[in-house]
Amino acid sequence: MQIGEASRATGVSAKMIRHYESIGLIPAADRRDSNYRDYGAEDVHRLGFIRRARDLGFSIEEIRDLLRLWGDRKRSSRDVKALTLAHVAELDAKIALLGEMRATLSHLVQCCDGDNRPDCPIIESLAGAAPIHSKHMHRH
Amino acid sequence: MQIGEASRATGVSAKMIRHYESIGLIPAADRRDSNYRDYGAEDVHRLGFIRRARDLGFSIEEIRDLLRLWGDRKRSSRDVKALTLAHVAELDAKIALLGEMRATLSHLVQCCDGDNRPDCPIIESLAGAAPIHSKHMHRH
DNA sequence: TATGGACCTTCCCATCATGGTAAGGTCAAG
DNA sequence: CTTGACCTTACCATGATGGGAAGGTCCATA
Numbered sequence: 001m002q003i004g005e006a007s008r009a010t011g012v013s014a015k016m017i018r019h020y021e022s023i024g025l026i027p028a029a030d031r032r033d034s035n036y037r038d039y040g041a042e043d044v045h046r047l048g049f050i051r052r053a054r055d056l057g058f059s060i061e062e063i064r065d066l067l068r069l070w071g072d073r074k075r076s077s078r079d080v081k082a083l084t085l086a087h088v089a090e091l092d093a094k095i096a097l098l099g100e101m102r103a104t105l106s107h108l109v110q111c112c113d114g115d116n117r118p119d120c121p122i123i124e125s126l127a128g129a130a131p132i133h134s135k136h137m138h139r140h
Numbered sequence: 141m142q143i144g145e146a147s148r149a150t151g152v153s154a155k156m157i158r159h160y161e162s163i164g165l166i167p168a169a170d171r172r173d174s175n176y177r178d179y180g181a182e183d184v185h186r187l188g189f190i191r192r193a194r195d196l197g198f199s200i201e202e203i204r205d206l207l208r209l210w211g212d213r214k215r216s217s218r219d220v221k222a223l224t225l226a227h228v229a230e231l232d233a234k235i236a237l238l239g240e241m242r243a244t245l246s247h248l249v250q251c252c253d254g255d256n257r258p259d260c261p262i263i264e265s266l267a268g269a270a271p272i273h274s275k276h277m278h279r280h
Numbered sequence: 281t282a283t284g285g286a287c288c289t290t291c292c293c294a295t296c297a298t299g300g301t302a303a304g305g306t307c308a309a310g
Numbered sequence: 311c312t313t314g315a316c317c318t319t320a321c322c323a324t325g326a327t328g329g330g331a332a333g334g335t336c337c338a339t340a
Contacts, residue, residue, distance in 0.1 A: 142316075142317070143316090143317075144315090144316065144317080154317090158318095158319095174317075174318090175317080175318065176316085176317055176318080177317085177318090
């Protein structure tokens with residue numbers, strides 16, 4: 001099948017399929033006489049694997065490792081689990097960072113009247129008036 | 141003061157200060173005879189504003205708007221609040237996405253023995269054996 | 281058979297925020 | 311006068327993806 005059909009079958013854009021080939025994530029596709037790339041069931045299977053891994057947030061390099069493990073009949077599930085746990089830790093770190101931002105911002109939003117006047121704790125906070133502590137600063 | 145000192149004072153790298161100038165986020169700095177950039181209190185204040193906004197995850201374009209509002213004595217806090225709420229919504233979307241990934245992965249991790257054998261639900265799931273439903277699939 | 285349209289090819293550029301490096305200018309202290 | 315710390319511009323890289331140009335292939339239909 002041509003790249004477009006492989007793309008439709010896997011949800012990976014033709015652009016990215018070519019890219020994955022160019023960086024060696026997947027083997028170079030067979031070519032027809034027309035020089036068009038030709039994909040078979042195994043290729044589609046691999047692309048589906050990649051798409052699912054991408055959907056779970058794995059980086060290309062992590063996926064490279066996952067593909068190697070997938071093809072290794074002697075792999076230990078320990079290695080897969082370790083790789084995955086490392087990725088989960090990355091996700092946790094990102095979530096924590098975004099969560100802190102969200103918490104700070106939603107506190108500021110709560111304190112902002114949102115009316116026609118210019119006075120705004122959000123702008124003031126960015127301007128460096130004071131760090132954002134808790135709502136109960138004056139109780140200590 | 142020179143760019144290095146402004147950088148140290150604000151936590152914005154000299155590299156990024158020049159970059160912000162090049163994209164018009166901040167006005168072109170004054171120059172000394174040596175052609176070195178020269179920063180004053182107002183510049184440092186603005187850079188601090190930018191750094192805090194970056195720390196809260198605002199994009200450069202959002203910061204452009206925030207700077208405009210900051211400098212506008214006739215701004216309405218409504219506008220600031222709206223901009224911030226839009227950003228919080230973006231954060232929520234990202235957090236939700238990462239959270240879904242995390243949930244799926246941690247379920248798979250739980251199901252993976254992590255021993256010397258190759259059998260691994262993580263790899264199998266990526267290979268497309270079956271979609272990940274809940275642990276209680278068979279209860280309905 | 282010719283043409284049109286859907287598909288493919290490679291190549292280059294853009295995103296976003298940031299960092300690295302190279303080649304060279306400036307300045308103050310020793 | 312040298313050394314070292316600082317500055318300048320200019321170019322390239324990241325990671326994953328998309329856009330577009332210029333041109334080749336293939337099939338159906340007029």
